[in-house]
Amino acid sequence: MNADKVLDAKGLACPMPIVKTKKAINDLQSGQVLEVHATDKGAKADLTAWAKSSGNELLNHEEENNVLKFWIKKG
Amino acid sequence: MTEQKKKTTIILFSGDYDKAMAAYIIANGAAAYDHEVTIFHTFWGLNALRKDEPLTLNKGFLEKMFAKMMPRGADKMGLSKMNFAGMGPKMIKQVIKKHNAMTLPQLIEMAQEQEVKLIACTMTMDLLGLQQEELLDGIDYAGVAAYLGDAEDGNVNLFI
Known part of the structure; x- marks a missing residue:
């Protein structure tokens, strides 16, 4: 999946993945896609809830070698 | 996107490192x-808002005692559990680093x-003898009405 920007949040603990995602999304235009890499186990629940509440769309997520990857489209 | 921003208000009453951490993570x-x-x-x-350097300010005896006995800044606060006379915070900081x-x-x-x-509550600042010079720059000073003004249309309200 193509992303306009990639955010490396690997190794960061709560609440940093969500704080960094918010900052990265702010720099994007509506409709652009942000790819987030995280290793925090709570990131899946956190980013899913955050995307829903903040009006952005979680397009897809997958896990690869213990790295959680997310694609979020800015609303 | 949204017409009006949602509000979260937190009262931080506790001077424990762990509880303050929880409050600030939520914030x-x-x-x-x-x-x-x-x-x-x-x-x-x-105490989470105190600057860590010592300041000489014009204070009465009781205020000076309070200033000495309370932690000077967030880094010097103790834990609510397993403080072990200051060993606990040292250990938790190592764990924080590790993770x-x-x-x-x-x-x-x-x-x-x-x-x-x-926001620093001005009434309790007086009780504990804390002055604005001792607290971090860029914070606000207010009382209960200002808090309630924020909290009454708040979506998340917490007391920690």
């Missing part, structure tokens, strides 16, 4: 949720960066 999370966030510091929670989590002073800095409104 930073809420700021990332694009909430307008206020942390109202009262009683022992005020790449953020320390309380870092969380406070991040909150300020995210424009979380930090």
Whole structure:
């Protein structure tokens, strides 16, 4: 999946993945896609809830070698 | 996107490192949720806002005693459990480092960066003998009415 920007949040603990995602999304235009890499186990629940509440769309997520990857489209 | 921002208000009453950490993690999370966030510091929670350097200020005997006995700044606060006369905080800071989590002073800095409104309760500042010069720059000073004004249309209200 193509992303306009990639955010490396690997190794960061709560609440940093969500704080960094918010900052990265702010720099994007509506409709652009942000790819987030995280290793925090709570990131899946956190980013899913955050995307829903903040009006952005979680397009897809997958896990690869213990790295959680997310694609979020800015609303 | 949304017409009016949602609000989170937190009262930080506790002067414990762990409880203050929880408060500031929630505050930073809420700021990332694009909430307008206020942390109202009262009683022992005020110590999280103290600068860590010693200042010579004009104070009475009791105020000086209080200033000496209370932790000077977030980094010097103790734990609510397993404090072990100061060993506990040392251990938890090692664990924080190991897990790449953020320390309380870092969380406070991040909150300020995210424009979380930090308020010091002026009435309890008087009781504990704390003066504005001793507290961090860029914070607000207010009383219960200002807090309620924020909290009455708040979506998340916490007392920690």
